[in-house]
Structure formats: C-alpha cells, structure tokens
Amino acid sequence: MNQLLAKVKNRKQSINEGFKRIIDNKNCYSFPNNIQAVEYNPNTLLEEGQWYSIAEFSQQEFCIELLKQDRFDSVDFSTLDRNEFTKIDYLCSYQDENYFYFQKIRPSQLLFKKRLLFNFGQNFSYDENNASVVINSYPDAIYKKDDDTLYFQKLETISTIFKGIDILYKEATEEETAEFLNNDFISVPASLEVAKIGKASRKKIAMAMTILSRFSNEEKLEILEYTKQNSGLIYENNSFIINNEEDIKKLIYGIQERYYEAPISKEKRIANSIINIESGTIENDNI
Numbered sequence: 354m355n356q357l358l359a360k361v362k363n364r365k366q367s368i369n370e371g372f373k374r375i376i377d378n379k380n381c382y383s384f385p386n387n388i389q390a391v392e393y394n395p396n397t398l399l400e401e402g403q404w405y406s407i408a409e410f411s412q413q414e415f416c417i418e419l420l421k422q423d424r425f426d427s428v429d430f431s432t433l434d435r436n437e438f439t440k441i442d443y444l445c446s447y448q449d450e451n452y453f454y455f456q457k458i459r460p461s462q463l464l465f466k467k468r469l470l471f472n473f474g475q476n477f478s479y480d481e482n483n484a485s486v487v488i489n490s491y492p493d494a495i496y497k498k499d500d501d502t503l504y505f506q507k508l509e510t511i512s513t514i515f516k517g518i519d520i521l522y523k524e525a526t527e528e529e530t531a532e533f534l535n536n537d538f539i540s541v542p543a544s545l546e547v548a549k550i551g552k553a554s555r556k557k558i559a560m561a562m563t564i565l566s567r568f569s570n571e572e573k574l575e576i577l578e579y580t581k582q583n584s585g586l587i588y589e590n591n592s593f594i595i596n597n598e599e600d601i602k603k604l605i606y607g608i609q610e611r612y613y614e615a616p617i618s619k620e621k622r623i624a625n626s627i628i629n630i631e632s633g634t635i636e637n638d639n640i
Contacts, residue, residue, distance in 0.1 A: 355378050356447045357376045357447075398626035404506055406503065444486070446492070456489055463484065464485045468485075525562065529559065529562065534595065537591075558605065
C-alpha cells in the first residue's frame with residue numbers, strides 16, 4: 354500500500370516512532386525515466402537532469418532505520434495529530450513497494466493563510482480554517498530499495514534527514530587547517546589567520562588532506578611539481594607562498610589535478626568539476 358508519512362520533530366528515534374501516517378494510496382511524487390546518476394563526489398558538479406547516488410545505502414551509518422527494515426506496513430504507524438502539523442520535519446512517501454521519496458519541509462512550506470481554492474469543473478471556494486503543506490514537484494531524495502541506492506541532488510538539503518551524511522563533505526577543523534598549512538611545501542605569512550579561513554576553503558582542505566594521505570612520497574613530489582608548473586602560485590625556497598584563500602584554492606586545484614591544457618587550442622584551463630570515468634556515469638531507465 355502506498356503511504357505518505359510525516360517525520361515529526363522531537364520524537365525518539367526508534368525504528369518507526371516519529372513517523373506518522375498522513376494519507377493512503379496516493380502517489381505524491383513521480384520521477385522521470387532515463388535520468389543520469391553519478392556516484393557522489395564533492396568535486397563533481399551536476400549537469401542539468403543529473404542526480405548523485407550512494408550505493409549500498411542501507412549499509413551506511415547515516416541510513417535511517419526505516420529503510421533497513423525487511424518490510425513496510427502502514428499499520429505500524431499512528432496517524433498525524435492536528436497539533437503535530439507545525440512539527441513536521443520532512444515527508445516520506447512510500448510508493449510501489451520499492452521507492453521511498455523524501456522531501457524536507459521548511460517553515461515557509463507550512464501555510465496558515467486564507468486561500469481561494471479552485472476545483473476543476475467546480476466554482477472557486479474560500480478557505481480560512483485549514484493549514485496546508487506545499488509538496489514539491491520533485492523530492493529531495495529517492496531511495497530505491499531493490500538496488501539499495503539513494504539518489505539526491507543537494508547533500509546539504511538532505512543532511513537533516515540522514516543525520517551524519519554531511520561527513521561526506523566535512524570541513525577541516527581549525528587544528529586540521531593549521532596542520533595542512535604547516536606542511537613544509539607551504540609558506541604562510543602571519544597575516545593569514547587560521548581562525549578566519551572560511552568554510553568553503555576548509556572543505557577543500559579536508560579533501561586535499563585525504564588525497565595527500567593516499568600518495569606515496571614520489572607521488573607527492575610529482576603532484577607538487579605539477580602544481581608548480583600550472584597553478585601560477587609564487588614558489589620560493591621549495592614552498593608555495595600562500596597569502597590568502599584564493600591561493601589556497603589554487604594550491605588545492607593542483608593537488609586535485611584540475612589544471613589541464615586544451616589539446617587543440619593549447620589554452621590553459623581549470624576543470625571546475627570532476628567525474629571519475631572509471632566509476633562512470635550510470636543511466637537508470639526506471640528509478
């Protein structure tokens with residue numbers, strides 16, 4: 354049975370507690386066929402129509418218990434009370450025995466306004482006593498049970514649904530940022546205060562530290578030479594001069610091997626998005 358559930362805030366997080374039934378036998382969302390999904394990577398920017406994917410999602414520590422159950426039965430859930438309306442955190446629509454659609458609900462989507470309603474084939478009606486929830490055309494995330502895969506477009510949107518998923522784009526802490534900038538191939542002036550380095554730069558630093566940890570000593574020398582040749586950074590006394598966050602970005606682009614030369618025009622360019630061709634772009638005909 355298709356079922357629309359609401360996750361209510363401030364409820365204990367047992368398997369079903371906190372989820373409340375709203376309506377039965379209704380498909381609230383649909384999803385177009387032939388979409389493309391790419392394995393989630395914070396370095397990859399989506400093209401129009403693309404979605405990120407996380408395989409084996411039920412095995413991830415940030416997967417909610419609802420998705421780990423062997424069966425779904427609407428009788429396991431009580432009905433949403435009227436006084437719980439303002440506590441809705443997100444919607445979960447279970448459809449066709451295989452799909453779980455999720456939509457984050459923001460305060461602006463909980464409406465308490467006088468409205469004119471129009472039912473096709475009938476006259477307008479005036480309504481001032483009912484509250485409503487705005488349902489988006491597309492969900493924020495889809496879990497496809499038979500292939501155990503989560504599909505989404507914005508990680509930050511679903512981070513409050515799947516608590517802990519933001520580890521996939523974690524920021525470097527102040528201590529980790531200082532550790533990175535203390536590398537012997539980096540020279541930083543006293544005017545660059547670690548505490549004032551922004552979130553975007555810290556995310557890049559976290560990714561760079563992960564990449565460097567995988568390199569052998571020889572590979573580190575190669576990547577630093579590549580960065581020296583392509584980044585445009587000042588290089589003195591065997592270290593890159595890093596004066597500001599723009600310089601940090603240039604350095605990390607080198608560590609990520611984003612600089613390249615166009616084969617025909619020989620124009621120097623920077624890749625603003627990365628897709629690992631070996632993992633590939635996955636076309637899904639029916640998700």
